Amino acid sequence: MLGKTANGLFWMYRQLERAENIARLIETGQRIALTRLGSTEEEWKSVLQTSGSLAGYYEHLGDEITRDHAVDWLLRSKDNPGSVMSCIAQARHNARLVRTAITTEVWEATNTAYMTAKDQLARKVADRDLPGVLRMLRQRTGMVRGTTHGTMLRNEIYDFARIGTFLERADNTARIIDVKYYVLLPSVMSVGSSIDNVQWEILLRSVSGRGGFRMAYGAQTDPHDIAQFLILDRRMPRSLAFCIGKIIDNMAYLSADYGGQLPCCVMAEEVQQKYLRLSIDEVFEYGLHEYIQKMLGEMAALGRQIEIDYRFYE
Template sequence: MLGRTASGLFWMARLLERAENTSRLVEAGFRMALTRTQPGEEEWRSVLVTAGCCDAYLARHDTITGDKVADFALRDRSNPSSVMSSLHAARENARMTRTALTREMWEAINDFWMAVRDALKRAPSETDLPEILTMIRQQGAQVRGATTGTMLRNDIYNFILLGIMFERADNTARILDTKYYVLLPSSASVGSSLDNVQWEMILRSASAERSFHWLNGGNITPRAIADFLIFDTRMPRSLAYCYDTITHQLDCLFRQYCQRLGTHDLAESLEASLTATTIERVFENGLHEFLSDFLRRNASLSAQIETDFRFAE
């Protein structure tokens, strides 16, 4: 496969995942803001920080309000991480690699783009926002269904899955990290009813709320939720699950190309560090420190893939 084709598939998948993840963050901010009697500026700030676009937002707006953040995160094309920007770039990558995709997958991506474009022709109102966010998730699910249901399990599929899992792992880690440093008004709130509501919203933003309750009942604690989203390989958005999938897809590429690269060693090292770590050790050494290190290593591995598989060529 040509490097530029692999790059197009990898980034198409990352950007599709990013669009859906951004919509989940907006929904989490919207729901958390509803728990406050005062305007939920910190909840909306957490959305911007997690999405990595807080500085860009503040360069354009003087205040942080729900309607402005939702508009910036969903439809503002000047924001490269907005849903509209991500979907436009994903569709262009899909167009570039059109011959590598099944008809069903291309149509699902195209339908995703057109549905969101039509829904976001104007800034969404507070009453329309839940319906729009639900539609974005449903369209994303249709793309995933077309991918898993129609794509041949070859190197094309491997690079698509790699893109999805790198983006998903990055998003889950950012959600957890932001929770500790942005969402809580003060350390006195830890363990309070407000804290528990916010942690439930974190689960919701990762599509993990019901799964967590199936396994843990009412044990809603920061430690239990962090353990679930980091180490539980049954949870498809956990860091451990993502890296199980990443190493498997890289193994598939190794068997097809008969070439072991630095990427394989880095991926196995990161997965091994997750396997060898416990939630007790993470909290003892600091959740923020653990997640910051994970985000750095995840980004380094993504860059190594681009180098090893010659994405620039």
């Protein structure tokens, strides 16, 4: 496979996953703001930080952060390359570049996601319409994933799609955990309080993990159990352990097809061995914020190494 084709597939699926994750973040910001009295500027600032678009917001919209401006920036701004609309548009662009590598069903689902987003986000979304619009956007990106699973051959094309998806998903889960624990709590006195419990509940909802968590751990929202669930539980499809495990699996398939183990494969396995074999108590002893920051750095480095090893730009 040509490197530019692998690049197009990798980034097509990263952008689709990112669009869905940004929609989830907006919903999370809405829910968290409802638990606050008074100004919610800090909550929306934390959401912008999580998405990696705070600097761009300041550059284009100034220092004042409001709910309306933050939502519009994250959802539909053309000046924000990380907005839901921008991500879906870029995913469609990449899908066109690799049109011969994907099935008709995958292309049609991607195009439908784009056309739906373009229609729904043509104008500012009213408050009352926002939950429905976010739900529709998540469903449309989910349809691309579903048609991929249902129609694509399990070959190197599928492998690059999966690696892009799970690298982006792991990055998003890590960012959501970090913002919740490091930014959102008003003070250390809130740990274990009703506010803290509500926010952990919102965190689970933001990764569609509330039902799965209750099945595995019961109704009590203990922070250690939630951290275990989102970081180390291999049954949870958005946990760091699950995502890195899937990346390793698909890299192994590529290695079997092409022969030899590339540096990115070794790097992914080292991340798994060093950081995802720990107990949750060891993670908290390490420092949850410090641990997540380390994981974010490792995943960024892994993404760069994948681009080098598979010659994405040749």
